[in-house]
Amino acid sequence: MNAEDAVAQAVHAQELEGWRPDGDARAALTAFATGALGRGGYIAAAVAAARALDPSEQRPRLLRRYRPYYVRGTTVLRNGIGLANPVALAEAEHRVCAARLVEIHLRTVAPDVPLVTSIHQHLFGDVYPWAGQQRIVDLRKGDARFLPVPRLATRMAALEDAVAAVCHTDFIAATAAVVADLVAVHPFREGNGRTATTLLTVLARRAGLPFDLRCVDRTAWMGASRAAMAAADGNHRVPAEPFVPVVERVAGVWQSETS
Structure with missing residues (x-):
């Protein structure tokens, strides 16, 4: 690039x-x-x-x-x-x-591993002393409540494992799932959205796929986030489906239209 x-x-x-x-x-x-x-x-x-x-x-x-x-x-x-x-x-x-x-x-x-934590630290380390650290307060945005603090460490460990397993095979579904989970977990006090979009582009590059974040506008990105959070269950698990078209557009792989 x-x-x-x-x-x-x-x-x-x-x-x-x-x-x-x-x-x-x-x-x-x-x-x-x-x-x-x-x-x-x-x-x-x-x-x-x-x-x-x-x-x-x-x-x-x-x-x-x-x-x-x-x-x-x-x-x-x-x-x-x-x-x-x-x-x-x-x-x-x-x-x-x-x-x-x-x-x-x-x-x-190049962001190191664990990847999500490393990305946040890199993006925000010049601004916030707590960059790369899991939040210590509960957060909500409108009607959406993000994962409670006591459950963050376990859920983040599982998320980082899932991120590490993403590969070219079934890239769309796997990446949509980890991005959706990152949005629901909201592990950092600030900067979760930019961490998620950066993760998406890093994973696409790692899988050898072309990527262009400009293929997704703010309406589509925020709409996917809201749709996923609206469908969250009691364990703050959210469906990956709202993010499938987002990942497809960014990575230039239109699986849903050909399946």
């Missing part, structure tokens, strides 16, 4: 999670991908650009209880890049994560 394609793939992964990069963000990412800008310089520029977007700090407010992932007294996620404004932090997170994705696409780095 060349630098232009790597940037396009990385940007689209962030767009699936709501990022709307401007021309300067794309130009900086291209400079990083081509080697014109080093990682340290890129990250410093990304943080500066994010801070300029909204330089104010979130005004501290009293909280009734300690919330482990937040800067004390605020609703800003604890981070290692010195940002105390949620708008600025979100922008910096997208920019930095995009650069880390470019590295994966250009094969300048």
Whole structure:
């Protein structure tokens, strides 16, 4: 993959999670991908650009209880890049994560095993001190409740085993199953969606398949996630079927139409 394609793939992964990069963000990412800008310089520029977007700090407010992932007294996620404004932090997170994705696409780095944990650590390690660590709080999004913390370790071990077993044979079904399970488990405090899309592309490449994340838009990705979670059983097991067309499109293998 060349630098232009790597940037396009990385940007689209962030767009699936709501990022709307401007021309300067794309130009900086291209400079990083081509080697014109080093990682340290890129990250410093990304943080500066994010801070300029909204330089104010979130005004501290009293909280009734300690919330482990937040800067004390605020609703800003604890981070290692010195940002105390949620708008600025979100922008910096997208920019930095995009650069880390470019590295994966250009094969300048390769996620290690266990793969899911390694991907999250690589994508978010520059921003969050807890990157790659399983969450310690229960999470929900709307009506969807993700796997409770006491069951995370066992379920994640099984998920990593399933990821390791994915191969070219029956790739669509196996990959749809692990992506759906990752969405249901939601093992990290932040960044689960980008971890899932990165896992999908890494598995496709490992299986020797072409892949293009741009074949899936935000509507399709979020729709698959919602459909899977809506069908979750009492053990937080979800069906793989909503993600089958997503995997097919990304990997360019249209099994469901020919079966």
